[in-house]
Structures are given as structure tokens and as C-alpha cells.
Amino acid sequence: MSAKTKLPVGQEAIQDKGWLKAHKYLLLRRASQMFFLGLFLLGPWFGLWWVKGNLAGSLTFDVLPLTDPFVLVQMLVAQHWPEMTAITGAVIVAVAYALIGGRVYCSWVCPINPVTDGAHWLHDKLGLAKGWQPKRNTRYWVLGMVLVVSMLTGTIAWEFVNPISMLHRGLIFGMGFAWAFVLAVFLFDLFVSRRGWCGHLCPVGAFYGLLGARPVLRVSATERAACDDCMDCFAVCPEMHVITPALRGSEDDTPIITSQDCTNCGRCIDVCAPQVFRFTTAFDTTPAPARAARPASPKKPSKASRAA
Amino acid sequence: MSANKPAKAKPKPIDRRRFLQDTARAAAGCAVAGMAISHLATDARALPARAIRPPGALPEDDFLAACIRCGLCARDCPYDTLKLAELGFDGPATGTPYFTARDIPCEMCDDIPCVVACPTGALDHSLTNIDDADMGIAVLIDQERCLNALGLRCDVCYRVCPVIDEAITLERRHNERSGHHAIFMPTVHSDACTGCGKCEKSCVLPGESAIKVLPRRIATAEAAEHYKLGWEDRNPLVDEIIDLPDRLPGPGTDNLVAPGGYLPGTEGLPDPNMDGGFTPTFKLPGTGGTGQ
Numbered sequence: 001m002s003a004k005t006k007l008p009v010g011q012e013a014i015q016d017k018g019w020l021k022a023h024k025y026l027l028l029r030r031a032s033q034m035f036f037l038g039l040f041l042l043g044p045w046f047g048l049w050w051v052k053g054n055l056a057g058s059l060t061f062d063v064l065p066l067t068d069p070f071v072l073v074q075m076l077v078a079q080h081w082p083e084m085t086a087i088t089g090a091v092i093v094a095v096a097y098a099l100i101g102g103r104v105y106c107s108w109v110c111p112i113n114p115v116t117d118g119a120h121w122l123h124d125k126l127g128l129a130k131g132w133q134p135k136r137n138t139r140y141w142v143l144g145m146v147l148v149v150s151m152l153t154g155t156i157a158w159e160f161v162n163p164i165s166m167l168h169r170g171l172i173f174g175m176g177f178a179w180a181f182v183l184a185v186f187l188f189d190l191f192v193s194r195r196g197w198c199g200h201l202c203p204v205g206a207f208y209g210l211l212g213a214r215p216v217l218r219v220s221a222t223e224r225a226a227c228d229d230c231m232d233c234f235a236v237c238p239e240m241h242v243i244t245p246a247l248r249g250s251e252d253d254t255p256i257i258t259s260q261d262c263t264n265c266g267r268c269i270d271v272c273a274p275q276v277f278r279f280t281t282a283f284d285t286t287p288a289p290a291r292a293a294r295p296a297s298p299k300k301p302s303k304a305s306r307a308a
Numbered sequence: 309m310s311a312n313k314p315a316k317a318k319p320k321p322i323d324r325r326r327f328l329q330d331t332a333r334a335a336a337g338c339a340v341a342g343m344a345i346s347h348l349a350t351d352a353r354a355l356p357a358r359a360i361r362p363p364g365a366l367p368e369d370d371f372l373a374a375c376i377r378c379g380l381c382a383r384d385c386p387y388d389t390l391k392l393a394e395l396g397f398d399g400p401a402t403g404t405p406y407f408t409a410r411d412i413p414c415e416m417c418d419d420i421p422c423v424v425a426c427p428t429g430a431l432d433h434s435l436t437n438i439d440d441a442d443m444g445i446a447v448l449i450d451q452e453r454c455l456n457a458l459g460l461r462c463d464v465c466y467r468v469c470p471v472i473d474e475a476i477t478l479e480r481r482h483n484e485r486s487g488h489h490a491i492f493m494p495t496v497h498s499d500a501c502t503g504c505g506k507c508e509k510s511c512v513l514p515g516e517s518a519i520k521v522l523p524r525r526i527a528t529a530e531a532a533e534h535y536k537l538g539w540e541d542r543n544p545l546v547d548e549i550i551d552l553p554d555r556l557p558g559p560g561t562d563n564l565v566a567p568g569g570y571l572p573g574t575e576g577l578p579d580p581n582m583d584g585g586f587t588p589t590f591k592l593p594g595t596g597g598t599g600q
């Protein structure tokens with residue numbers, strides 16, 4: 001155990017499973033993020049207009065309308081009743097995320113995710129302190145604030161500052177100084193607050209989290225009995241508090257990660273050498289024996305404490 | 309995680325105090341952030357005068373509640389007229405569609421693809437005839453340099469207008485400078501001009517155009533309600549306040565019905581027995597009243 005604790009996060013998994021398998025979901029996620037951005041760029045870059053628009057609203061193959069439901073909600077609060085197209089688009093998106101997990105948006109689609117992941121990577125490399133850590137529920141406050149401001153000003157308020165749209169629309173339609181918002185998020189996550197933006201503040205993530213609070217697709221610590229307390233999953237999880245109830249639960253507790261904060265990123269599956277985690281459905285009732293009770297083990301100094 | 313556990317086990321009063329502190333902190337933080345965003349939102353309403361919204365765009369206040377900045381209107385504009393505003397370079401709210409007439413004007417497509425493409429109705433789908441579009445109004449803003457105003461026959465802005473002879477006409481005036489020529493003054497009529505900007509685009513002057521599309525809020529004054537144009541409105545306003553006798557033109561005019569002036573039995577004729585009443589006389593001054 002003590003020999004292992006010196007290993008960098010994920011090293012053990014790489015040794016046991018090979019580099020590729022230990023990065024499977026990370027690679028898939030990056031591929032997915034590039035895929036969704038790429039779809040939108042096919043038009044402006046290669047004249048292939050399969051998908052027009054941006055994440056706020058789009059039209060695919062000239063038939064499938066998609067609308068960001070959070071933008072639509074702000075529009076309704078601002079008292080504009082849209083055309084049916086926008087409503088249909090928002091319903092399609094909402095149903096999809098309600099099924100696969102709202103925050104799948106965050107880890108598989110959102111173009112800001114590579115930015116904050118990058119900030120986190122650099123943060124770790126530089127060994128910076130975790131900095132300001134607002135309460136987990138702060139994002140819901142921000143969400144509420146956005147809706148109130150939308151109502152009071154009669155505008156789609158978050159779109160004035162939303163770094164996601166700034167980046168996504170910027171790449172597709174032209175950036176101007178919008179990159180400043182993206183840089184601000186990067187610097188905020190790097191120097192002010194570790195995993196601060198996506199993990200604590202972003203109201204879009206909060207909205208999608210609420211939207212897909214009871215999804216079908218879930219990560220489960222089915223093999224939790226095999227956990228060897230390496231803490232790597234906590235170190236890589238952007239929302240590490242979601243792991244504890246599933247991983248450390250008793251026999252009667254479900255091994256499924258049920259928190260709406262879980263982004264279904266699958267990174268815990270990647271870095272776990274004993275292969276405790278896997279993707280499953282919310283209806284999965286495979287029995288998952290709890291971990292054997294063990295004496296309080298000495299904590300890993302650096303990584304584990306940062307995971308707290 | 310485990311570091312948080314002891315905190316949870318602490319006695320209640322401390323929890324409550326901490327809860328109140330956290331709540332106050334979150335609320336205060338949100339209030340500050342909210343005010344900053346409100347400020348941006350209010351700022352964005354001041355749409356620059358030279359940025360023209362696409363056809364059918366709702367009034368600016370409603371537009372910012374409706375437009376999701378998806379750019380579908382811009383994508384479907386066959387002339388690449390529409391652009392999404394870029395932060396720091398263009399004046400309108402970041403990501404909202406607009407065009408600059410001097411660069412690429414709106415060609416006033418018959419099928420208005422930009423409006424059809426808009427999923428939200430920020431471009432009003434009830435606009436089906438592009439001639440009804442109201443993006444702004446062209447104004448002959450530099451009457452010292454417009455070639456027509458100088459007495460030449462340029463006429464370009466007039467000729468390119470898709471609503472020629474309704475939105476823009478050439479009004480003939482005497483050329484005071486030469487004394488015996490005419491000036492054909494390009495004159496825009498606000499009821500028919502769509503603000504497409506084709507005239508602004510085509511003005512032959514280098515650099516800035518002598519005729520420019522401006523938003524209606526800047527280009528048009530509001531007519532005071534109590535001014536009535538007698539030649540347009542047959543009932544002068546005073547009729548609605550006091551009832552004056554209807555006087556017809558007197559002798560010397562072509563009034564054959566009542567050559568003396570008053571038509572006998574006209575409604576509203578003052579009663580001769582009343583205070584201030586009189587019997588109408590048919591003797592009018594030789595010049596003859598011209599009536600209204």
C-alpha cells in the first residue's frame with residue numbers, strides 16, 4: 001500500500017490495463033467533444049452544411065431542430081413566446097439529456113470542458129493550492145440569479161457572458177474578443193478556484209444537472225469490494241463527492257452513483273486498476289457486496305487530501 | 309470528503325450560524341454578479357445607429373428576449389448580408405445578427421429566408437411580404453455632397469431602390485444656383501422605405517454614403533397629436549372641440565351651390581335668436597373667403 005501511494009494518479013491502472021484502456025473514456029470524451037464541435041465547423045470550414053447554427057440553436061440536415069433548453073427557459077422567463085421550432089428543439093434536447101444524464105452535456109459536449117480540464121491539469125502540474133472552494137450548491141444560486149436577471153431585464157441574460165457560447169459561437173462565426181471570457185474561466189480555475197467553474201459556478205451545468213437528475217445511464221461501483229483505497233478515482237473525478245456514497249456504501253446501499261452532479265465522464269472507470277467502476281443503467285440491480293470493513297488507513301498525503 | 313465529516317457532527321448553533329453565513333455570502337455574491345449582468349443587458353439595448361437588424365426583427369427590447377444568437381438567419385441569407393456581432397468589434401449585443409448597409413445591404417429576398425430560418429420568432433414570422441419590412445429608414449443625410457442635390461443627375465440611389473417610386477422619389481426643385489436648371493432631390497418616404505440599405509450601398513460618393521439607413525427611432529420625429537394637416541384631413545381639429553359653422557367659399561369662387569357663402573339649413577348654423585347669434589348675410593368681401 002505504502003509503495004503504491006507514491007505512484008502518480010492513474011499509474012497503477014496504466015500498468016495493469018495498458019495506457020489505452022486506462023484512458024479509454026478520456027479519449028472517447030475528447031473525441032466526442034471534437035465530434036460535436038466538428039459537426040458545426042464542417043459548414044464554415046468545408047462548406048458542408050450538415051449542421052447549421054451553434055449550441056444555442058441548430059438545424060441538422062435541414063430537418064432536425066435543436067435548442068438549448070436553458071436558453072429557452074430564460075427566454076420564457078423574459079416573456080417571449082417562441083415559434084414552435086425552438087420549443088420542439090428544446091424538448092428533443094431535454095428528453096435526450098434526461099435519459100443519458102444531464103451533465104453528460106458537461107463532459108461529452110461542452111467546449112469549455114477541455115478548457116477547465118486543461119486548467120486542472122496545469123493546476124496539478126504546478127502543485128497549486130486548491131484555493132477558494134465555494135459551496136457545491138453555489139451553482140444553483142447562480143442559476144437562480146440568471147433566471148431572476150432574465151426576468152427583470154427581459155433578456156436572455158446568461159448569453160451576455162456565457163463562456164460556452166462565447167467559445168462555441170466564436171469558433172463557428174467569429175470570435176472578436178470573446179476569447180477573453182474563455183481565458184477568464186481558465187485563469188479562474190487555475191489560480192482562484194480548483195475546478196471552480198464547472199464544479200461550482202456554471203449555471204448551465206446546474207441546469208442540465210437538474211434536468212437529468214434521474215437518468216438511465218449511470219456509473220456504478222459494482223466491484224466496490226475490490227477497491228484498494230488508492231484514491232485515484234477521487235483525484236480525477238471533477239465532482240468527487242458523488243463517489244463516496246456508492247463506493248463506500250454498505251451492502252444495502254446501491255453501488256450506482258446517483259448524484260445529479262456526476263457528469264458520466266467515466267474517468268473513474270479509466271483510472272481504477274481493480275476495475276471497480278463501470279457504465280450501467282439505473283435499473284441495474286447486480287448485487288454489489290460492500291468493501292470489507294478495514295481499519296482507518298493512513299491517508300495519502302498530497303492527492304487524497306486535495307480530493308477532499 | 310472525510311475532512312468535512314467532523315464539521316457535520318458539530319453542535320447545531322454553529323451549523324445554523326454557518327448556514328446563515330453561507331447563505332448570505334451566496335446571496336450577496338449573486339446580487340453583485342446579477343447587477344453586473346443586468347448592466348450588460350441594459351447596455352446592450354443601446355443598439356448602435358449604424359447596425360441594422362434583419363427584416364422582421366422585433367423591437368430591440370423584445371429582440372434580446374427572443375434571439376438565442378444561433379446565427380441560422382445569417383446562414384440562410386443568400387447574400388451573406390447578416391453577420392453575428394463579435395465582442396469588442398461590433399456594437400450590437402455579442403452574437404446577435406445585424407448588417408451594415410454600406411458593406412452588404414439586404415437584397416429583400418421575396419421568400420425572406422432569414423425570417424423563415426429563425427427558430428424563435430426573434431424575426432417575426434408574420435412578415436411574409438418583404439415590402440412590409442421595416443429595418444430602418446433611408447435619410448439623405450449629406451445634402452451638400454449628394455450629386456443630385458448639387459444639380460447633377462446621378463440618381464443611382466433612386467434607381468437601385470427595390471421599392472422605386474414609392475420608397476424613394478426624385479422631387480423636382482428649382483436650382484437657385486444656376487437659376488435655370490432643376491434639382492432632382494432624392495426623397496425618401498417613410499411609409500414605403502424598408503431600410504434595406506441598397507441606396508446607401510450604391511451611393512457613388514467615395515467613403516461614406518450621402519444617403520444612409522437609420523433606425524426609425526432616430527430618423528423619424530413624432531408628429532404632435534394636435535397638429536392636423538388640413539389638406540390631408542378634411543375635418544379640422546376644432547370641429548371636435550367646438551362646433552363651428554361650415555362655411556363655403558363665397559362669390560368669385562366656383563361655388564355654385566351656395567353663391568353667398570352659407571348653405572341654408574347647414575347643421576351647426578348659429579341660432580339667430582341666441583346670444584351672439586346672427587342671420588347670415590350673403591354679402592362677403594369681394595375677394596371671397598376661401599373657406600378651409
Ligand code: SF4
Pocket residue numbers: 362363384385386387388389390413414415416417420421422423438
Ligand atoms: S431578406 Fe434576404 S438579403 Fe435580406 S437579410 Fe434576409 S436573407 Fe438576407
Ligand code: SF4
Pocket residue numbers: 057374375376377378379380381382404405425426427428429430431
Ligand atoms: S435566427 Fe433568430 S434566434 Fe437565431 S440569431 Fe437569427 S434572429 Fe437570433
Ligand code: SF4
Pocket residue numbers: 445446468469470471472475476496500501502503504505506507508521
Ligand atoms: S433603404 Fe433605400 S433602397 Fe431600400 S427601400 Fe429605402 S430608399 Fe429604397
Ligand code: SF4
Pocket residue numbers: 448453454455456457462463464465466494510511512513517518519
Ligand atoms: S447615389 Fe448618392 S450622390 Fe447619387 S443621388 Fe443618391 S445620395 Fe446623391
